[in-house]
Amino acid sequence: MGKEITSRSENYSEWYQDLVIKADLAENSAVRGCMVIKPYGYAIWEKMQRALDQMFKDTGHSNAYFPLFIPKSFFAKEAAHIEGFAKECAVVTHYRLRNTADGKGIEVDPDAKLEEELIVRPTSETIIWNTYRNWIQSYRDLPILVNQWANVVRWEMRTRLFLRTAEFLWQEGHTAHASAEEAMEETTKMLGVYADFAENWMAMPVIKGVKTANERFAGAVETFCIEALMQDGKALQAGTSHFLGQNFARAFDVKFTNKAGVQDYVWATSWGVSTRLMGALVMAHSDDDGLVLPPKLAPIQVVIVPIYKNEEQLAQLNEYSQKIKKSLEARGISVKYDNRDTHKPGWKFAEYELKGVPVRIAIGPRDMENHSVEVARRDTKEKAVYQVVDLDVKIEHLLNQIQENIYNKALSFRETATWKADTMAEFTDILDNKGGFVHAHWDGTTETELKIKELTKATIRCIPLDNKPESGSCILTGKPSTQRVVFARAY
Numbered sequence: 001m002g003k004e005i006t007s008r009s010e011n012y013s014e015w016y017q018d019l020v021i022k023a024d025l026a027e028n029s030a031v032r033g034c035m036v037i038k039p040y041g042y043a044i045w046e047k048m049q050r051a052l053d054q055m056f057k058d059t060g061h062s063n064a065y066f067p068l069f070i071p072k073s074f075f076a077k078e079a080a081h082i083e084g085f086a087k088e089c090a091v092v093t094h095y096r097l098r099n100t101a102d103g104k105g106i107e108v109d110p111d112a113k114l115e116e117e118l119i120v121r122p123t124s125e126t127i128i129w130n131t132y133r134n135w136i137q138s139y140r141d142l143p144i145l146v147n148q149w150a151n152v153v154r155w156e157m158r159t160r161l162f163l164r165t166a167e168f169l170w171q172e173g174h175t176a177h178a179s180a181e182e183a184m185e186e187t188t189k190m191l192g193v194y195a196d197f198a199e200n201w202m203a204m205p206v207i208k209g210v211k212t213a214n215e216r217f218a219g220a221v222e223t224f225c226i227e228a229l230m231q232d233g234k235a236l237q238a239g240t241s242h243f244l245g246q247n248f249a250r251a252f253d254v255k256f257t258n259k260a261g262v263q264d265y266v267w268a269t270s271w272g273v274s275t276r277l278m279g280a281l282v283m284a285h286s287d288d289d290g291l292v293l294p295p296k297l298a299p300i301q302v303v304i305v306p307i308y309k310n311e312e313q314l315a316q317l318n319e320y321s322q323k324i325k326k327s328l329e330a331r332g333i334s335v336k337y338d339n340r341d342t343h344k345p346g347w348k349f350a351e352y353e354l355k356g357v358p359v360r361i362a363i364g365p366r367d368m369e370n371h372s373v374e375v376a377r378r379d380t381k382e383k384a385v386y387q388v389v390d391l392d393v394k395i396e397h398l399l400n401q402i403q404e405n406i407y408n409k410a411l412s413f414r415e416t417a418t419w420k421a422d423t424m425a426e427f428t429d430i431l432d433n434k435g436g437f438v439h440a441h442w443d444g445t446t447e448t449e450l451k452i453k454e455l456t457k458a459t460i461r462c463i464p465l466d467n468k469p470e471s472g473s474c475i476l477t478g479k480p481s482t483q484r485v486v487f488a489r490a491y
Contacts, residue, residue, distance in 0.1 A: 210463050
């Protein structure tokens, strides 16, 4: 099975595409630019959803749902917002079809034109803030802490499964506050939630930072982000949290009476992550033999494969294996027992290696006699014989070890692929021959930022929140700079 996947060193892009398809995560659909998320892939997304959803609820948020369609006039109310999304919008203009005159096909009924076109949501700030106007009159109505799990459409022309598709799944939080300080606290809190999820669930180290003015979300005052490094040395933006100021409240006339009895505009945030995290999960950890999944997000954490020669042995192994399965499940471990007689054990081993199952247990008649099992871990390929006594505790400990090891491996890779550049020549050499994150001085202007992107295809991923002041000179213009920012080529 593994041999059907292009190697990373040969062609990283094809390796990724092969792996997503061969591991049954997703496939291209009949609709250009859209994907079908297959059951195994969706099971990973569900685990992501459950973890994030609980984290949102633990921080006081509730789920709601808002319409898929947004009146065109709503977008016109916030100039920066529409400018940022205008080229990506799908527009509904009619509401009915009819048979063609020859009866051989169908066509759009020209008499069914909408009075106002509807935008298929690329994001929901406009429809939500129009709604919040009806919910908010006083400081007593604040804060509003709402999250939505939904799909959105951004009409991408160059697509790649999970990383960039015309339609994708995501969550979007939209909150309303009585003060700028409270809104900013919310913005940074949710950035912390995303970083916690990325590192402790996805086993993916991230840099927390703020975007430059040029890279901000359309309509935001500040955009904060988490940036991760993939194995090919490219960066991937894994989540964003936006301080929207009073921009959308002004656009939709959302005012409240504060404690002093004075009317003011509401302060806002929005924040989101999407199925792009699925792509990040694949690219951050996997190898030429298939997926490498952190146990916390693996749909199957342990697979048990019986090794037998006849039906009598299988019957005995079934009973023995089911007892082990139940003991593991009692500790909250997800287990699959694969006793299919349609495939040989070697084929099954390759299948579960391809799908990234963290732990494989093989059991044969001799193992049963010795009250033992053979355990193989996906991350290191190591095998060991475990006694069945307290096997549930041992496997639980092993899963924790694997989760930690996958994170440490990704962190070690990032550290070895993080550089400093003081000249444009150094900067270009690193990007062309090494890849990774490059910490370099920048003069703070959008003009220089865009020129560096034009020359190198590298963008400023973020200004790290833990940045320390450091005097220097911009790598392009030589003008003074007070800190280094993080550059990289990116997805």
